[in-house]
Amino acid sequence: MDVTRLVALLLSGSILTLVIWLIREGRLREKYSLLWLCTSLIIIALAVSRRLLETVAIAVGIYYPPSLLFLLGMLFLLLVNIGFSVTLSRLTQSTHKLAQEVALLKKELEDHKKCD
Amino acid sequence: MKALVIVPAYNEEANIPFVLQDLQGFAGDVLVVDDGSKDTTAAVARRCGAPHVSHPFNLGIGGSVQTGLKHALRNGYDYAIQFDGDGQHRADQIEKIIALVEAGEADMVIGARTLPEGYKCGFARKIGSRIFSLLIKLLTGKWIADPTAGFRCYGPNALRLFSLSYPDDYPEVESIITAARHGLTVVEVPVLMRQRLSGHSSINRRKSAYYMVKVSLALIVDAMREKIAWREF
Numbered sequence: 594m595d596v597t598r599l600v601a602l603l604l605s606g607s608i609l610t611l612v613i614w615l616i617r618e619g620r621l622r623e624k625y626s627l628l629w630l631c632t633s634l635i636i637i638a639l640a641v642s643r644r645l646l647e648t649v650a651i652a653v654g655i656y657y658p659p660s661l662l663f664l665l666g667m668l669f670l671l672l673v674n675i676g677f678s679v680t681l682s683r684l685t686q687s688t689h690k691l692a693q694e695v696a697l698l699k700k701e702l703e704d705h706k707k708c709d
Numbered sequence: 710m711k712a713l714v715i716v717p718a719y720n721e722e723a724n725i726p727f728v729l730q731d732l733q734g735f736a737g738d739v740l741v742v743d744d745g746s747k748d749t750t751a752a753v754a755r756r757c758g759a760p761h762v763s764h765p766f767n768l769g770i771g772g773s774v775q776t777g778l779k780h781a782l783r784n785g786y787d788y789a790i791q792f793d794g795d796g797q798h799r800a801d802q803i804e805k806i807i808a809l810v811e812a813g814e815a816d817m818v819i820g821a822r823t824l825p826e827g828y829k830c831g832f833a834r835k836i837g838s839r840i841f842s843l844l845i846k847l848l849t850g851k852w853i854a855d856p857t858a859g860f861r862c863y864g865p866n867a868l869r870l871f872s873l874s875y876p877d878d879y880p881e882v883e884s885i886i887t888a889a890r891h892g893l894t895v896v897e898v899p900v901l902m903r904q905r906l907s908g909h910s911s912i913n914r915r916k917s918a919y920y921m922v923k924v925s926l927a928l929i930v931d932a933m934r935e936k937i938a939w940r941e942f
Binding site for chain 1: 742760762763764765766768772776779780783877
């Protein structure tokens with residue numbers, strides 16, 4: 594095994610370890626854990642087998658295999674980021690509503706206390 | 710009919726006492742919505758004996774007005790008046806904007822300040838305002854001369870619609886489109902204004918470019934959105 598592959602394997606291995614650790618700690622919700630687990634596994638598969646990337650690249654008509662890697666990587670990150678923006682927007686909306694409810698309920702509570 | 714005056718206030722401790730004093734002449738309830746102010750706005754409102762709610766953090770003017778509208782809806786008010794906490798609006802002008810709502814002829818009334826003696830504003834602002842008027846005309850077929858005015862009266866239908874959906878920041882223009890698209894009658898009446906007492910407009914030159922783009926985009930997005938079934942709530 595050459596050094597490049599060893600480094601790639603070590604890197605992808607640590608990503609997988611990080612993801613598993615985050616899930617174990619409960620810091621990564623199940624909803625996202627599947628996405629990142631799959632991603633880590635794909636990265637490992639690509640690191641282990643150089644043939645895999647070459648085969649796929651040539652099959653789709655790309656003659657410089659690493660560029661396929663960059664293309665897919667960028668597309669993946671782009672989609673994940675759009676997904677996060679959607680989640681963020683939804684969360685903003687929820688916090689917004691919650692803040693309003695808190696304000697209104699606090700007033701109601703204070704009014705009740707005054708009556709008693 | 711029961712009326713609620715909503716006073717959205719963000720860091721307005723200096724102006725609130727004056728605003729509340731001005732509002733004493735109006736026969737209706739007042740609610741100060743302290744939008745997570747960093748100063749003593751809430752304490753000042755309490756000292757003045759005005760009912761108030763406080764957001765745990767800043768939500769923007771739209772969020773504040775909506776909190777007020779939700780409060781109005783839940784407590785059986787028939788209509789609500791948006792009355793800014795910076796002292797620009799005059800309590801003696803409220804009658805003018807509620808008349809059409811009380812008569813059932815309008816769902817939302819805007820107090821326009823573009824008329825003689827009414828208001829002096831910069832050239833850039835005038836152009837921006839004109840662009841919004843044109844956009845509104847294009848999207849709803851209605852001409853609103855002063856679409857950025859924040860002195861408003863919301864009737865029962867507007868209370869229901871806007872408690873479900875109201876834009877966060879720079880809501881004035883967008884809410885006109887939302888109202889018109891959902892079949893509400895939006896009417897404009899001329900009112901007198903005061904020059905602001907203290908503090909600065911929330912919109913400076915740097916922000917106005919963003920304001921124009923954001924609002925224009927929001928108008929188009931709003932026009933594409935699915936309608937809200939507000940009558941069912």
